Amino acid sequence: MSTASVTASGSTSSRQNPVAAGESRDYEARHLLVLEGLEAVRKRPAMYIGSTDTRGLMHCLWEIIDNAVDEALGGFGDQIDISLAADGSIAVHDRGRGIPVDIEPRTKLSGVEVVFTKLHAGGKFGAGSYNATGGLHGVGSSVVNALSARLDVEVDRNGSTWGMSFRRGVPGVFDGDGPDAPFTPQSGLQKLRRAKKGVTGTRVRYWPDRQIFLSTAELSLPDLEARLRQTSFLVPGLGLTATDARGGEPVVQDFRHDGGITEFCEFLAADPPVSDVLRLQGTDRFTETVPMLDDDGHMTPTDVERELEVDIAVRWGTGYDTTVRSFVNIIATPKGGTHVAGYERALTRAFTKVLEGTRLLKSGEEVVKDDVLEGMTAVVTVRLAEPQFEGQTKEVLGTPAVSRIVTKVTEAELTAFLTSTRAQTKAQARTVLEKVVSASRARVAARAHKEAQRRKNALESSSLPPKLKDCRSNDVERCELFIVEGDSALGTALAARNSEYQALLPIRGKILNVQKASMGDMLKNAECASIIQVVGAGSGRSFDLDAARYGKIIFMADADSDGAHIRCLLATLFFRYMRPLVAAGRVFSAVPPLHRFELTNPKRGMEKFTYTYTDAEYQRKAAELTKKGVGFKEPQRYKGLGEMDAHQLAETTMDPRRRLLRRITVDDAEDAEAAFEMLMGNDVGPRKEFIVQGAYALDAAAIDA
Structure with a gap:
């Protein structure tokens, strides 16, 4: 069969891919480039x-x-x-x-x-x-x-x-x-x-x-x-x-x-301890087939017996986050590998086996890996000759036999701790077991809560809080949820919002400080539960960013110390239980103005009303207007959002064309976690020291009292 066809002009064209101009069909050995030594x-x-x-x-x-x-x-x-x-x-x-x-x-x-x-x-x-x-x-x-x-x-x-x-x-x-x-x-x-x-x-x-x-x-x-x-x-x-x-x-x-990895584990842990740092150690041998260079220079598959040393430091704390650092010899493996997989498998096995022999778990309850990992800090290290890594950067361990040995050592050592009869060890083991069971129940409650809060379609009855003033649009990227402080501000915001894409959820004053409370207490709190239900993406480990019902979450509180406290409590809730929203840059704080100037003789190009957001900006604006000869009435100072008219609130705080928002971000999760723990956690000492140090830098005249 011919591979050419005649075109309308009578010329032939190839059915194969055409060769670009300047390219050659020649491909011979002389075209190969051999990089020698370090050239590659x-x-x-x-x-x-x-x-x-x-x-x-x-x-x-x-x-x-x-x-x-x-x-x-x-x-x-x-x-x-x-x-x-x-x-x-x-x-x-x-x-x-x-x-x-x-x-x-x-x-x-x-x-x-x-x-x-x-x-x-x-x-x-x-x-x-x-x-x-x-x-x-x-x-x-x-x-x-x-x-x-x-x-x-x-x-x-x-x-x-x-x-x-x-x-x-x-x-x-x-x-x-x-x-x-x-x-x-x-x-x-x-x-x-x-x-x-x-x-x-x-x-x-x-x-x-x-x-x-x-x-x-x-x-x-x-x-x-x-x-x-x-x-x-x-x-x-x-x-x-x-x-x-x-x-x-x-x-x-x-x-x-x-102190070795025991000291390392203590250094990494940010929360108060539930248990001392445990060292899970053991050694075992395995056989590996590797190519070996013989005396004649030939590579021959050879069975080599390897020794694997397992050394793990682990402790549980009162927090909810998990920190696991893994190493092979001295090399960090940030993406884990067979040693981490074996360790996590052993955790679930050991806790499941021990809990089956106690009355802590009720009928039908079960423990999964995430329950055991909650509040756990661990340093997993293994030592062996010639480990197999994925790539020169050595981020993942691939030696298959490591998983089995780490599981064996960890399960045996952890089971011994959890079933110990020594008084001090027994008390710690009981506390850890109770924490894992509590995490299991909180996970089940969070999952049920998440299922119940899914946005209903038009044919189903809505289970969302009645106080939510939802928007009409289903376009998540466009929808905005304003969390509003108090019913008085809600009334003004209702008239100021664009109901097509702006939803309002009022909260009563200061919500629960979730940094100090357990997940169960948080879910029982009406205000926190309403916020999580309305956001619609769950909480904690089960949080699903793709399920969030709004593209922007905006805190709208008064521009005073109480409003700042409310924003801090809300930020703590979102950082602790809905962190992916913060990490994605979808959480904001509205910036309402403090003052309004009404100009009596505005010049061309000037607005009749102008707003300032700080006392310093107020002083500059007053001086600027006076210098320009622009008259103005006694400026209005807003003590709260409820004092604004609807058109003022819309113009300054809710209209996307003119409002000012501050995005809440997490540039460094570890630093942010430490800051929230210091400011909102149970340990009073560091917070007192922070306040005392800051007091010396405070201008007493700037206090609005």
């Missing part, structure tokens, strides 16, 4: 470090730090120093054994040059040098070298100090300091000087290559400090020092924690 890293850096922005820049630093920590994990060295210099260089100094300086037989290069120039070369592939490490793929140091404009390494080993420099991965000699100094390519490690007796270690100093990294990429000192603090918890007894000299006067931070 520079060509596709994101494949190795994730990105070329700040995240990638920080990942390079983690690679060098992790190599130093691996030495400390092996028992070599107890101090690591990290320095950020004003010239853009980064230095990491450890007191480990030092990178080998002898000649590697296959490449005929020194160990230092092999480590920094050869991908997949290092001491972590076999079982001779390391057992449990953070580095696995042998690409960390060489990748950092390839992405550095200059890298200097010095090694203290065998009584001497050895040194070598690289420019974008190429070994050589610099004539001067900095990455722009004259450079001569030259292979080979140099003996620089004698080292002090018994002194060993490695110093790496590098300048990130700005040809690779974005101009906006900068090292984050808070991220570095958080990482070093985390590492100091994971490796007890290891000291880490960060020195930041980029801003002139050096800033020095030291980290050392001898």
